[in-house]
Amino acid sequence: MRIVFMGYQTWGVVALRALATSGHTLPLVVTHPASDHPYEKIWADSVSALAKAHRIPVIEGRRADEPAIERAIREARADLILCSDWRTLVPERVLRLARLGGINIHDGLLPRYAGFAPINWAIANGESEVGLTAHVMTHLFDLGDIVVQRRIPVAPLDTATGVAQRVFDLLPEVTLESVARRADPDFSPVPQDPILSSFFHKRTARESRVDWSRTPKQIFDLIRAQSDPYPNAWTTHAGRRLYLKRVSYPSRAYCGTPGRLHSREPAGVVVVCGQQPGQINQGLVLEEVQPADGEPTPAHRWFRRLGEYLGDADNINYDAGEQ
Structure with a gap:
């Protein structure tokens, strides 16, 4: 033929x-x-x-x-x-x-x-x-x-x-x-x-930005959908774009406000996500991240402080009145 x-x-x-x-x-x-x-x-x-x-x-x-x-x-x-x-x-x-x-x-x-x-x-x-x-x-x-x-x-x-x-x-x-x-x-x-x-439609950087109000599974799925060599899923931290290279589920339920850096686990740093109906856990463990102008870095080394927020909340001061 x-x-x-x-x-x-x-x-x-x-x-x-x-x-x-x-x-x-x-x-x-x-x-x-x-x-x-x-x-x-x-x-x-x-x-x-x-x-x-x-x-x-x-x-x-x-x-x-x-x-x-x-x-x-x-x-x-x-x-x-x-x-x-x-x-x-x-x-x-x-x-x-x-x-x-x-x-x-x-x-x-x-x-x-x-x-x-x-x-x-x-x-x-x-x-x-x-x-x-x-x-x-x-x-x-x-x-x-x-x-x-x-x-x-x-x-x-x-x-x-x-x-x-x-x-x-x-x-x-x-x-x-x-x-x-x-x-x-x-x-x-x-x-x-x-x-x-x-x-x-075609995927762009907008489709890869993490919305922390979504459930842990939805965010986990987005990150594995954007695995290397695809443009990674990303968020912002302290005014900088931060790519999410590797994540996992935590060992216990972490709850609170989506986007907050909650706690440390052996594998990395827990960030709070949205809550899925019928489930308690709202957390994901960030294991490896990469700044837009840098190299892949273990999350526990990148995030020096807990209590900070990822995403659109970066520019908001939540310190006043925090308990």
């Missing part, structure tokens, strides 16, 4: 490598140019470099309907367009340039977690599974019929980094299976229910 591949970063590299060693013909690879966006500097293996290593013609651009890209796809006379981590909508007129249209491989369990950063959003929301979904491409973003889908369990302590690695392990299999199924005239993809779809 003649396949035009469109992809970016490590997600694209893993899928392209599977195609390039599978016996399919690849007349063209399309990729995005390098970016300084924080999430596009992670897993930043080069699709362009891999295409050149396999002597496949490659072209770069942001959108599939750029004149040079659209012309190159037309001239490729492809049976199929296959995308992995292509970041912009491919118009229907471009999809029609391939005999079988297009397939996109999305690292979310569609119809839920369509859009951007699905692994990070899912873990931040405390989900117990994520997925990898190959679907037919249409004019509706991530809503085409499902060709292949795999479910991946997420344990309570799993990080986004570890889950991403497991998704990479499945990506070659899903890539090749989706091509084989699309080529089979007897195969019928499964329609998605748009009512069940949830479409997420």
Whole structure:
């Protein structure tokens, strides 16, 4: 089969490598140019470099309907367009340039977690599974019929980094299976229910800021969703941005006002969070932190005083009248 591949970063590299060693013909690879966006500097293996290593013609651009890209796809006379981590909508007129249209491989369990950063959003929301979904491409973003889908369990302590690695392990299999199924005239993809779809936007620093009024589990999930090399969850302390590298649950229930540095435990410093209905504990243990302009530091060394507050309360003086 003649396949035009469109992809970016490590997600694209893993899928392209599977195609390039599978016996399919690849007349063209399309990729995005390098970016300084924080999430596009992670897993930043080069699709362009891999295409050149396999002597496949490659072209770069942001959108599939750029004149040079659209012309190159037309001239490729492809049976199929296959995308992995292509970041912009491919118009229907471009999809029609391939005999079988297009397939996109999305690292979310569609119809839920369509859009951007699905692994990070899912873990931040405390989900117990994520997925990898190959679907037919249409004019509706991530809503085409499902060709292949795999479910991946997420344990309570799993990080986004570890889950991403497991998704990479499945990506070659899903890539090749989706091509084989699309080529089979007897195969019928499964329609998605748009009512069940949830479409997420790109994550920014705002989504990674800790709200200490949330429960310990919600904050714990956010921190593991933003594990290295992702931009870490953060708060402020004494007017400085402070990244939260590692946390754990405390040995006993700590309660009080969210954001307060409460007590010391052997592993670190306890900060009070919001209270979940039906539970007593409001605390998390901060084990390792990192100032924006510094190195990772054990929390018990960074926080010299207890009774201070993290977050928006930094600029408020609570000393007067404290008991």
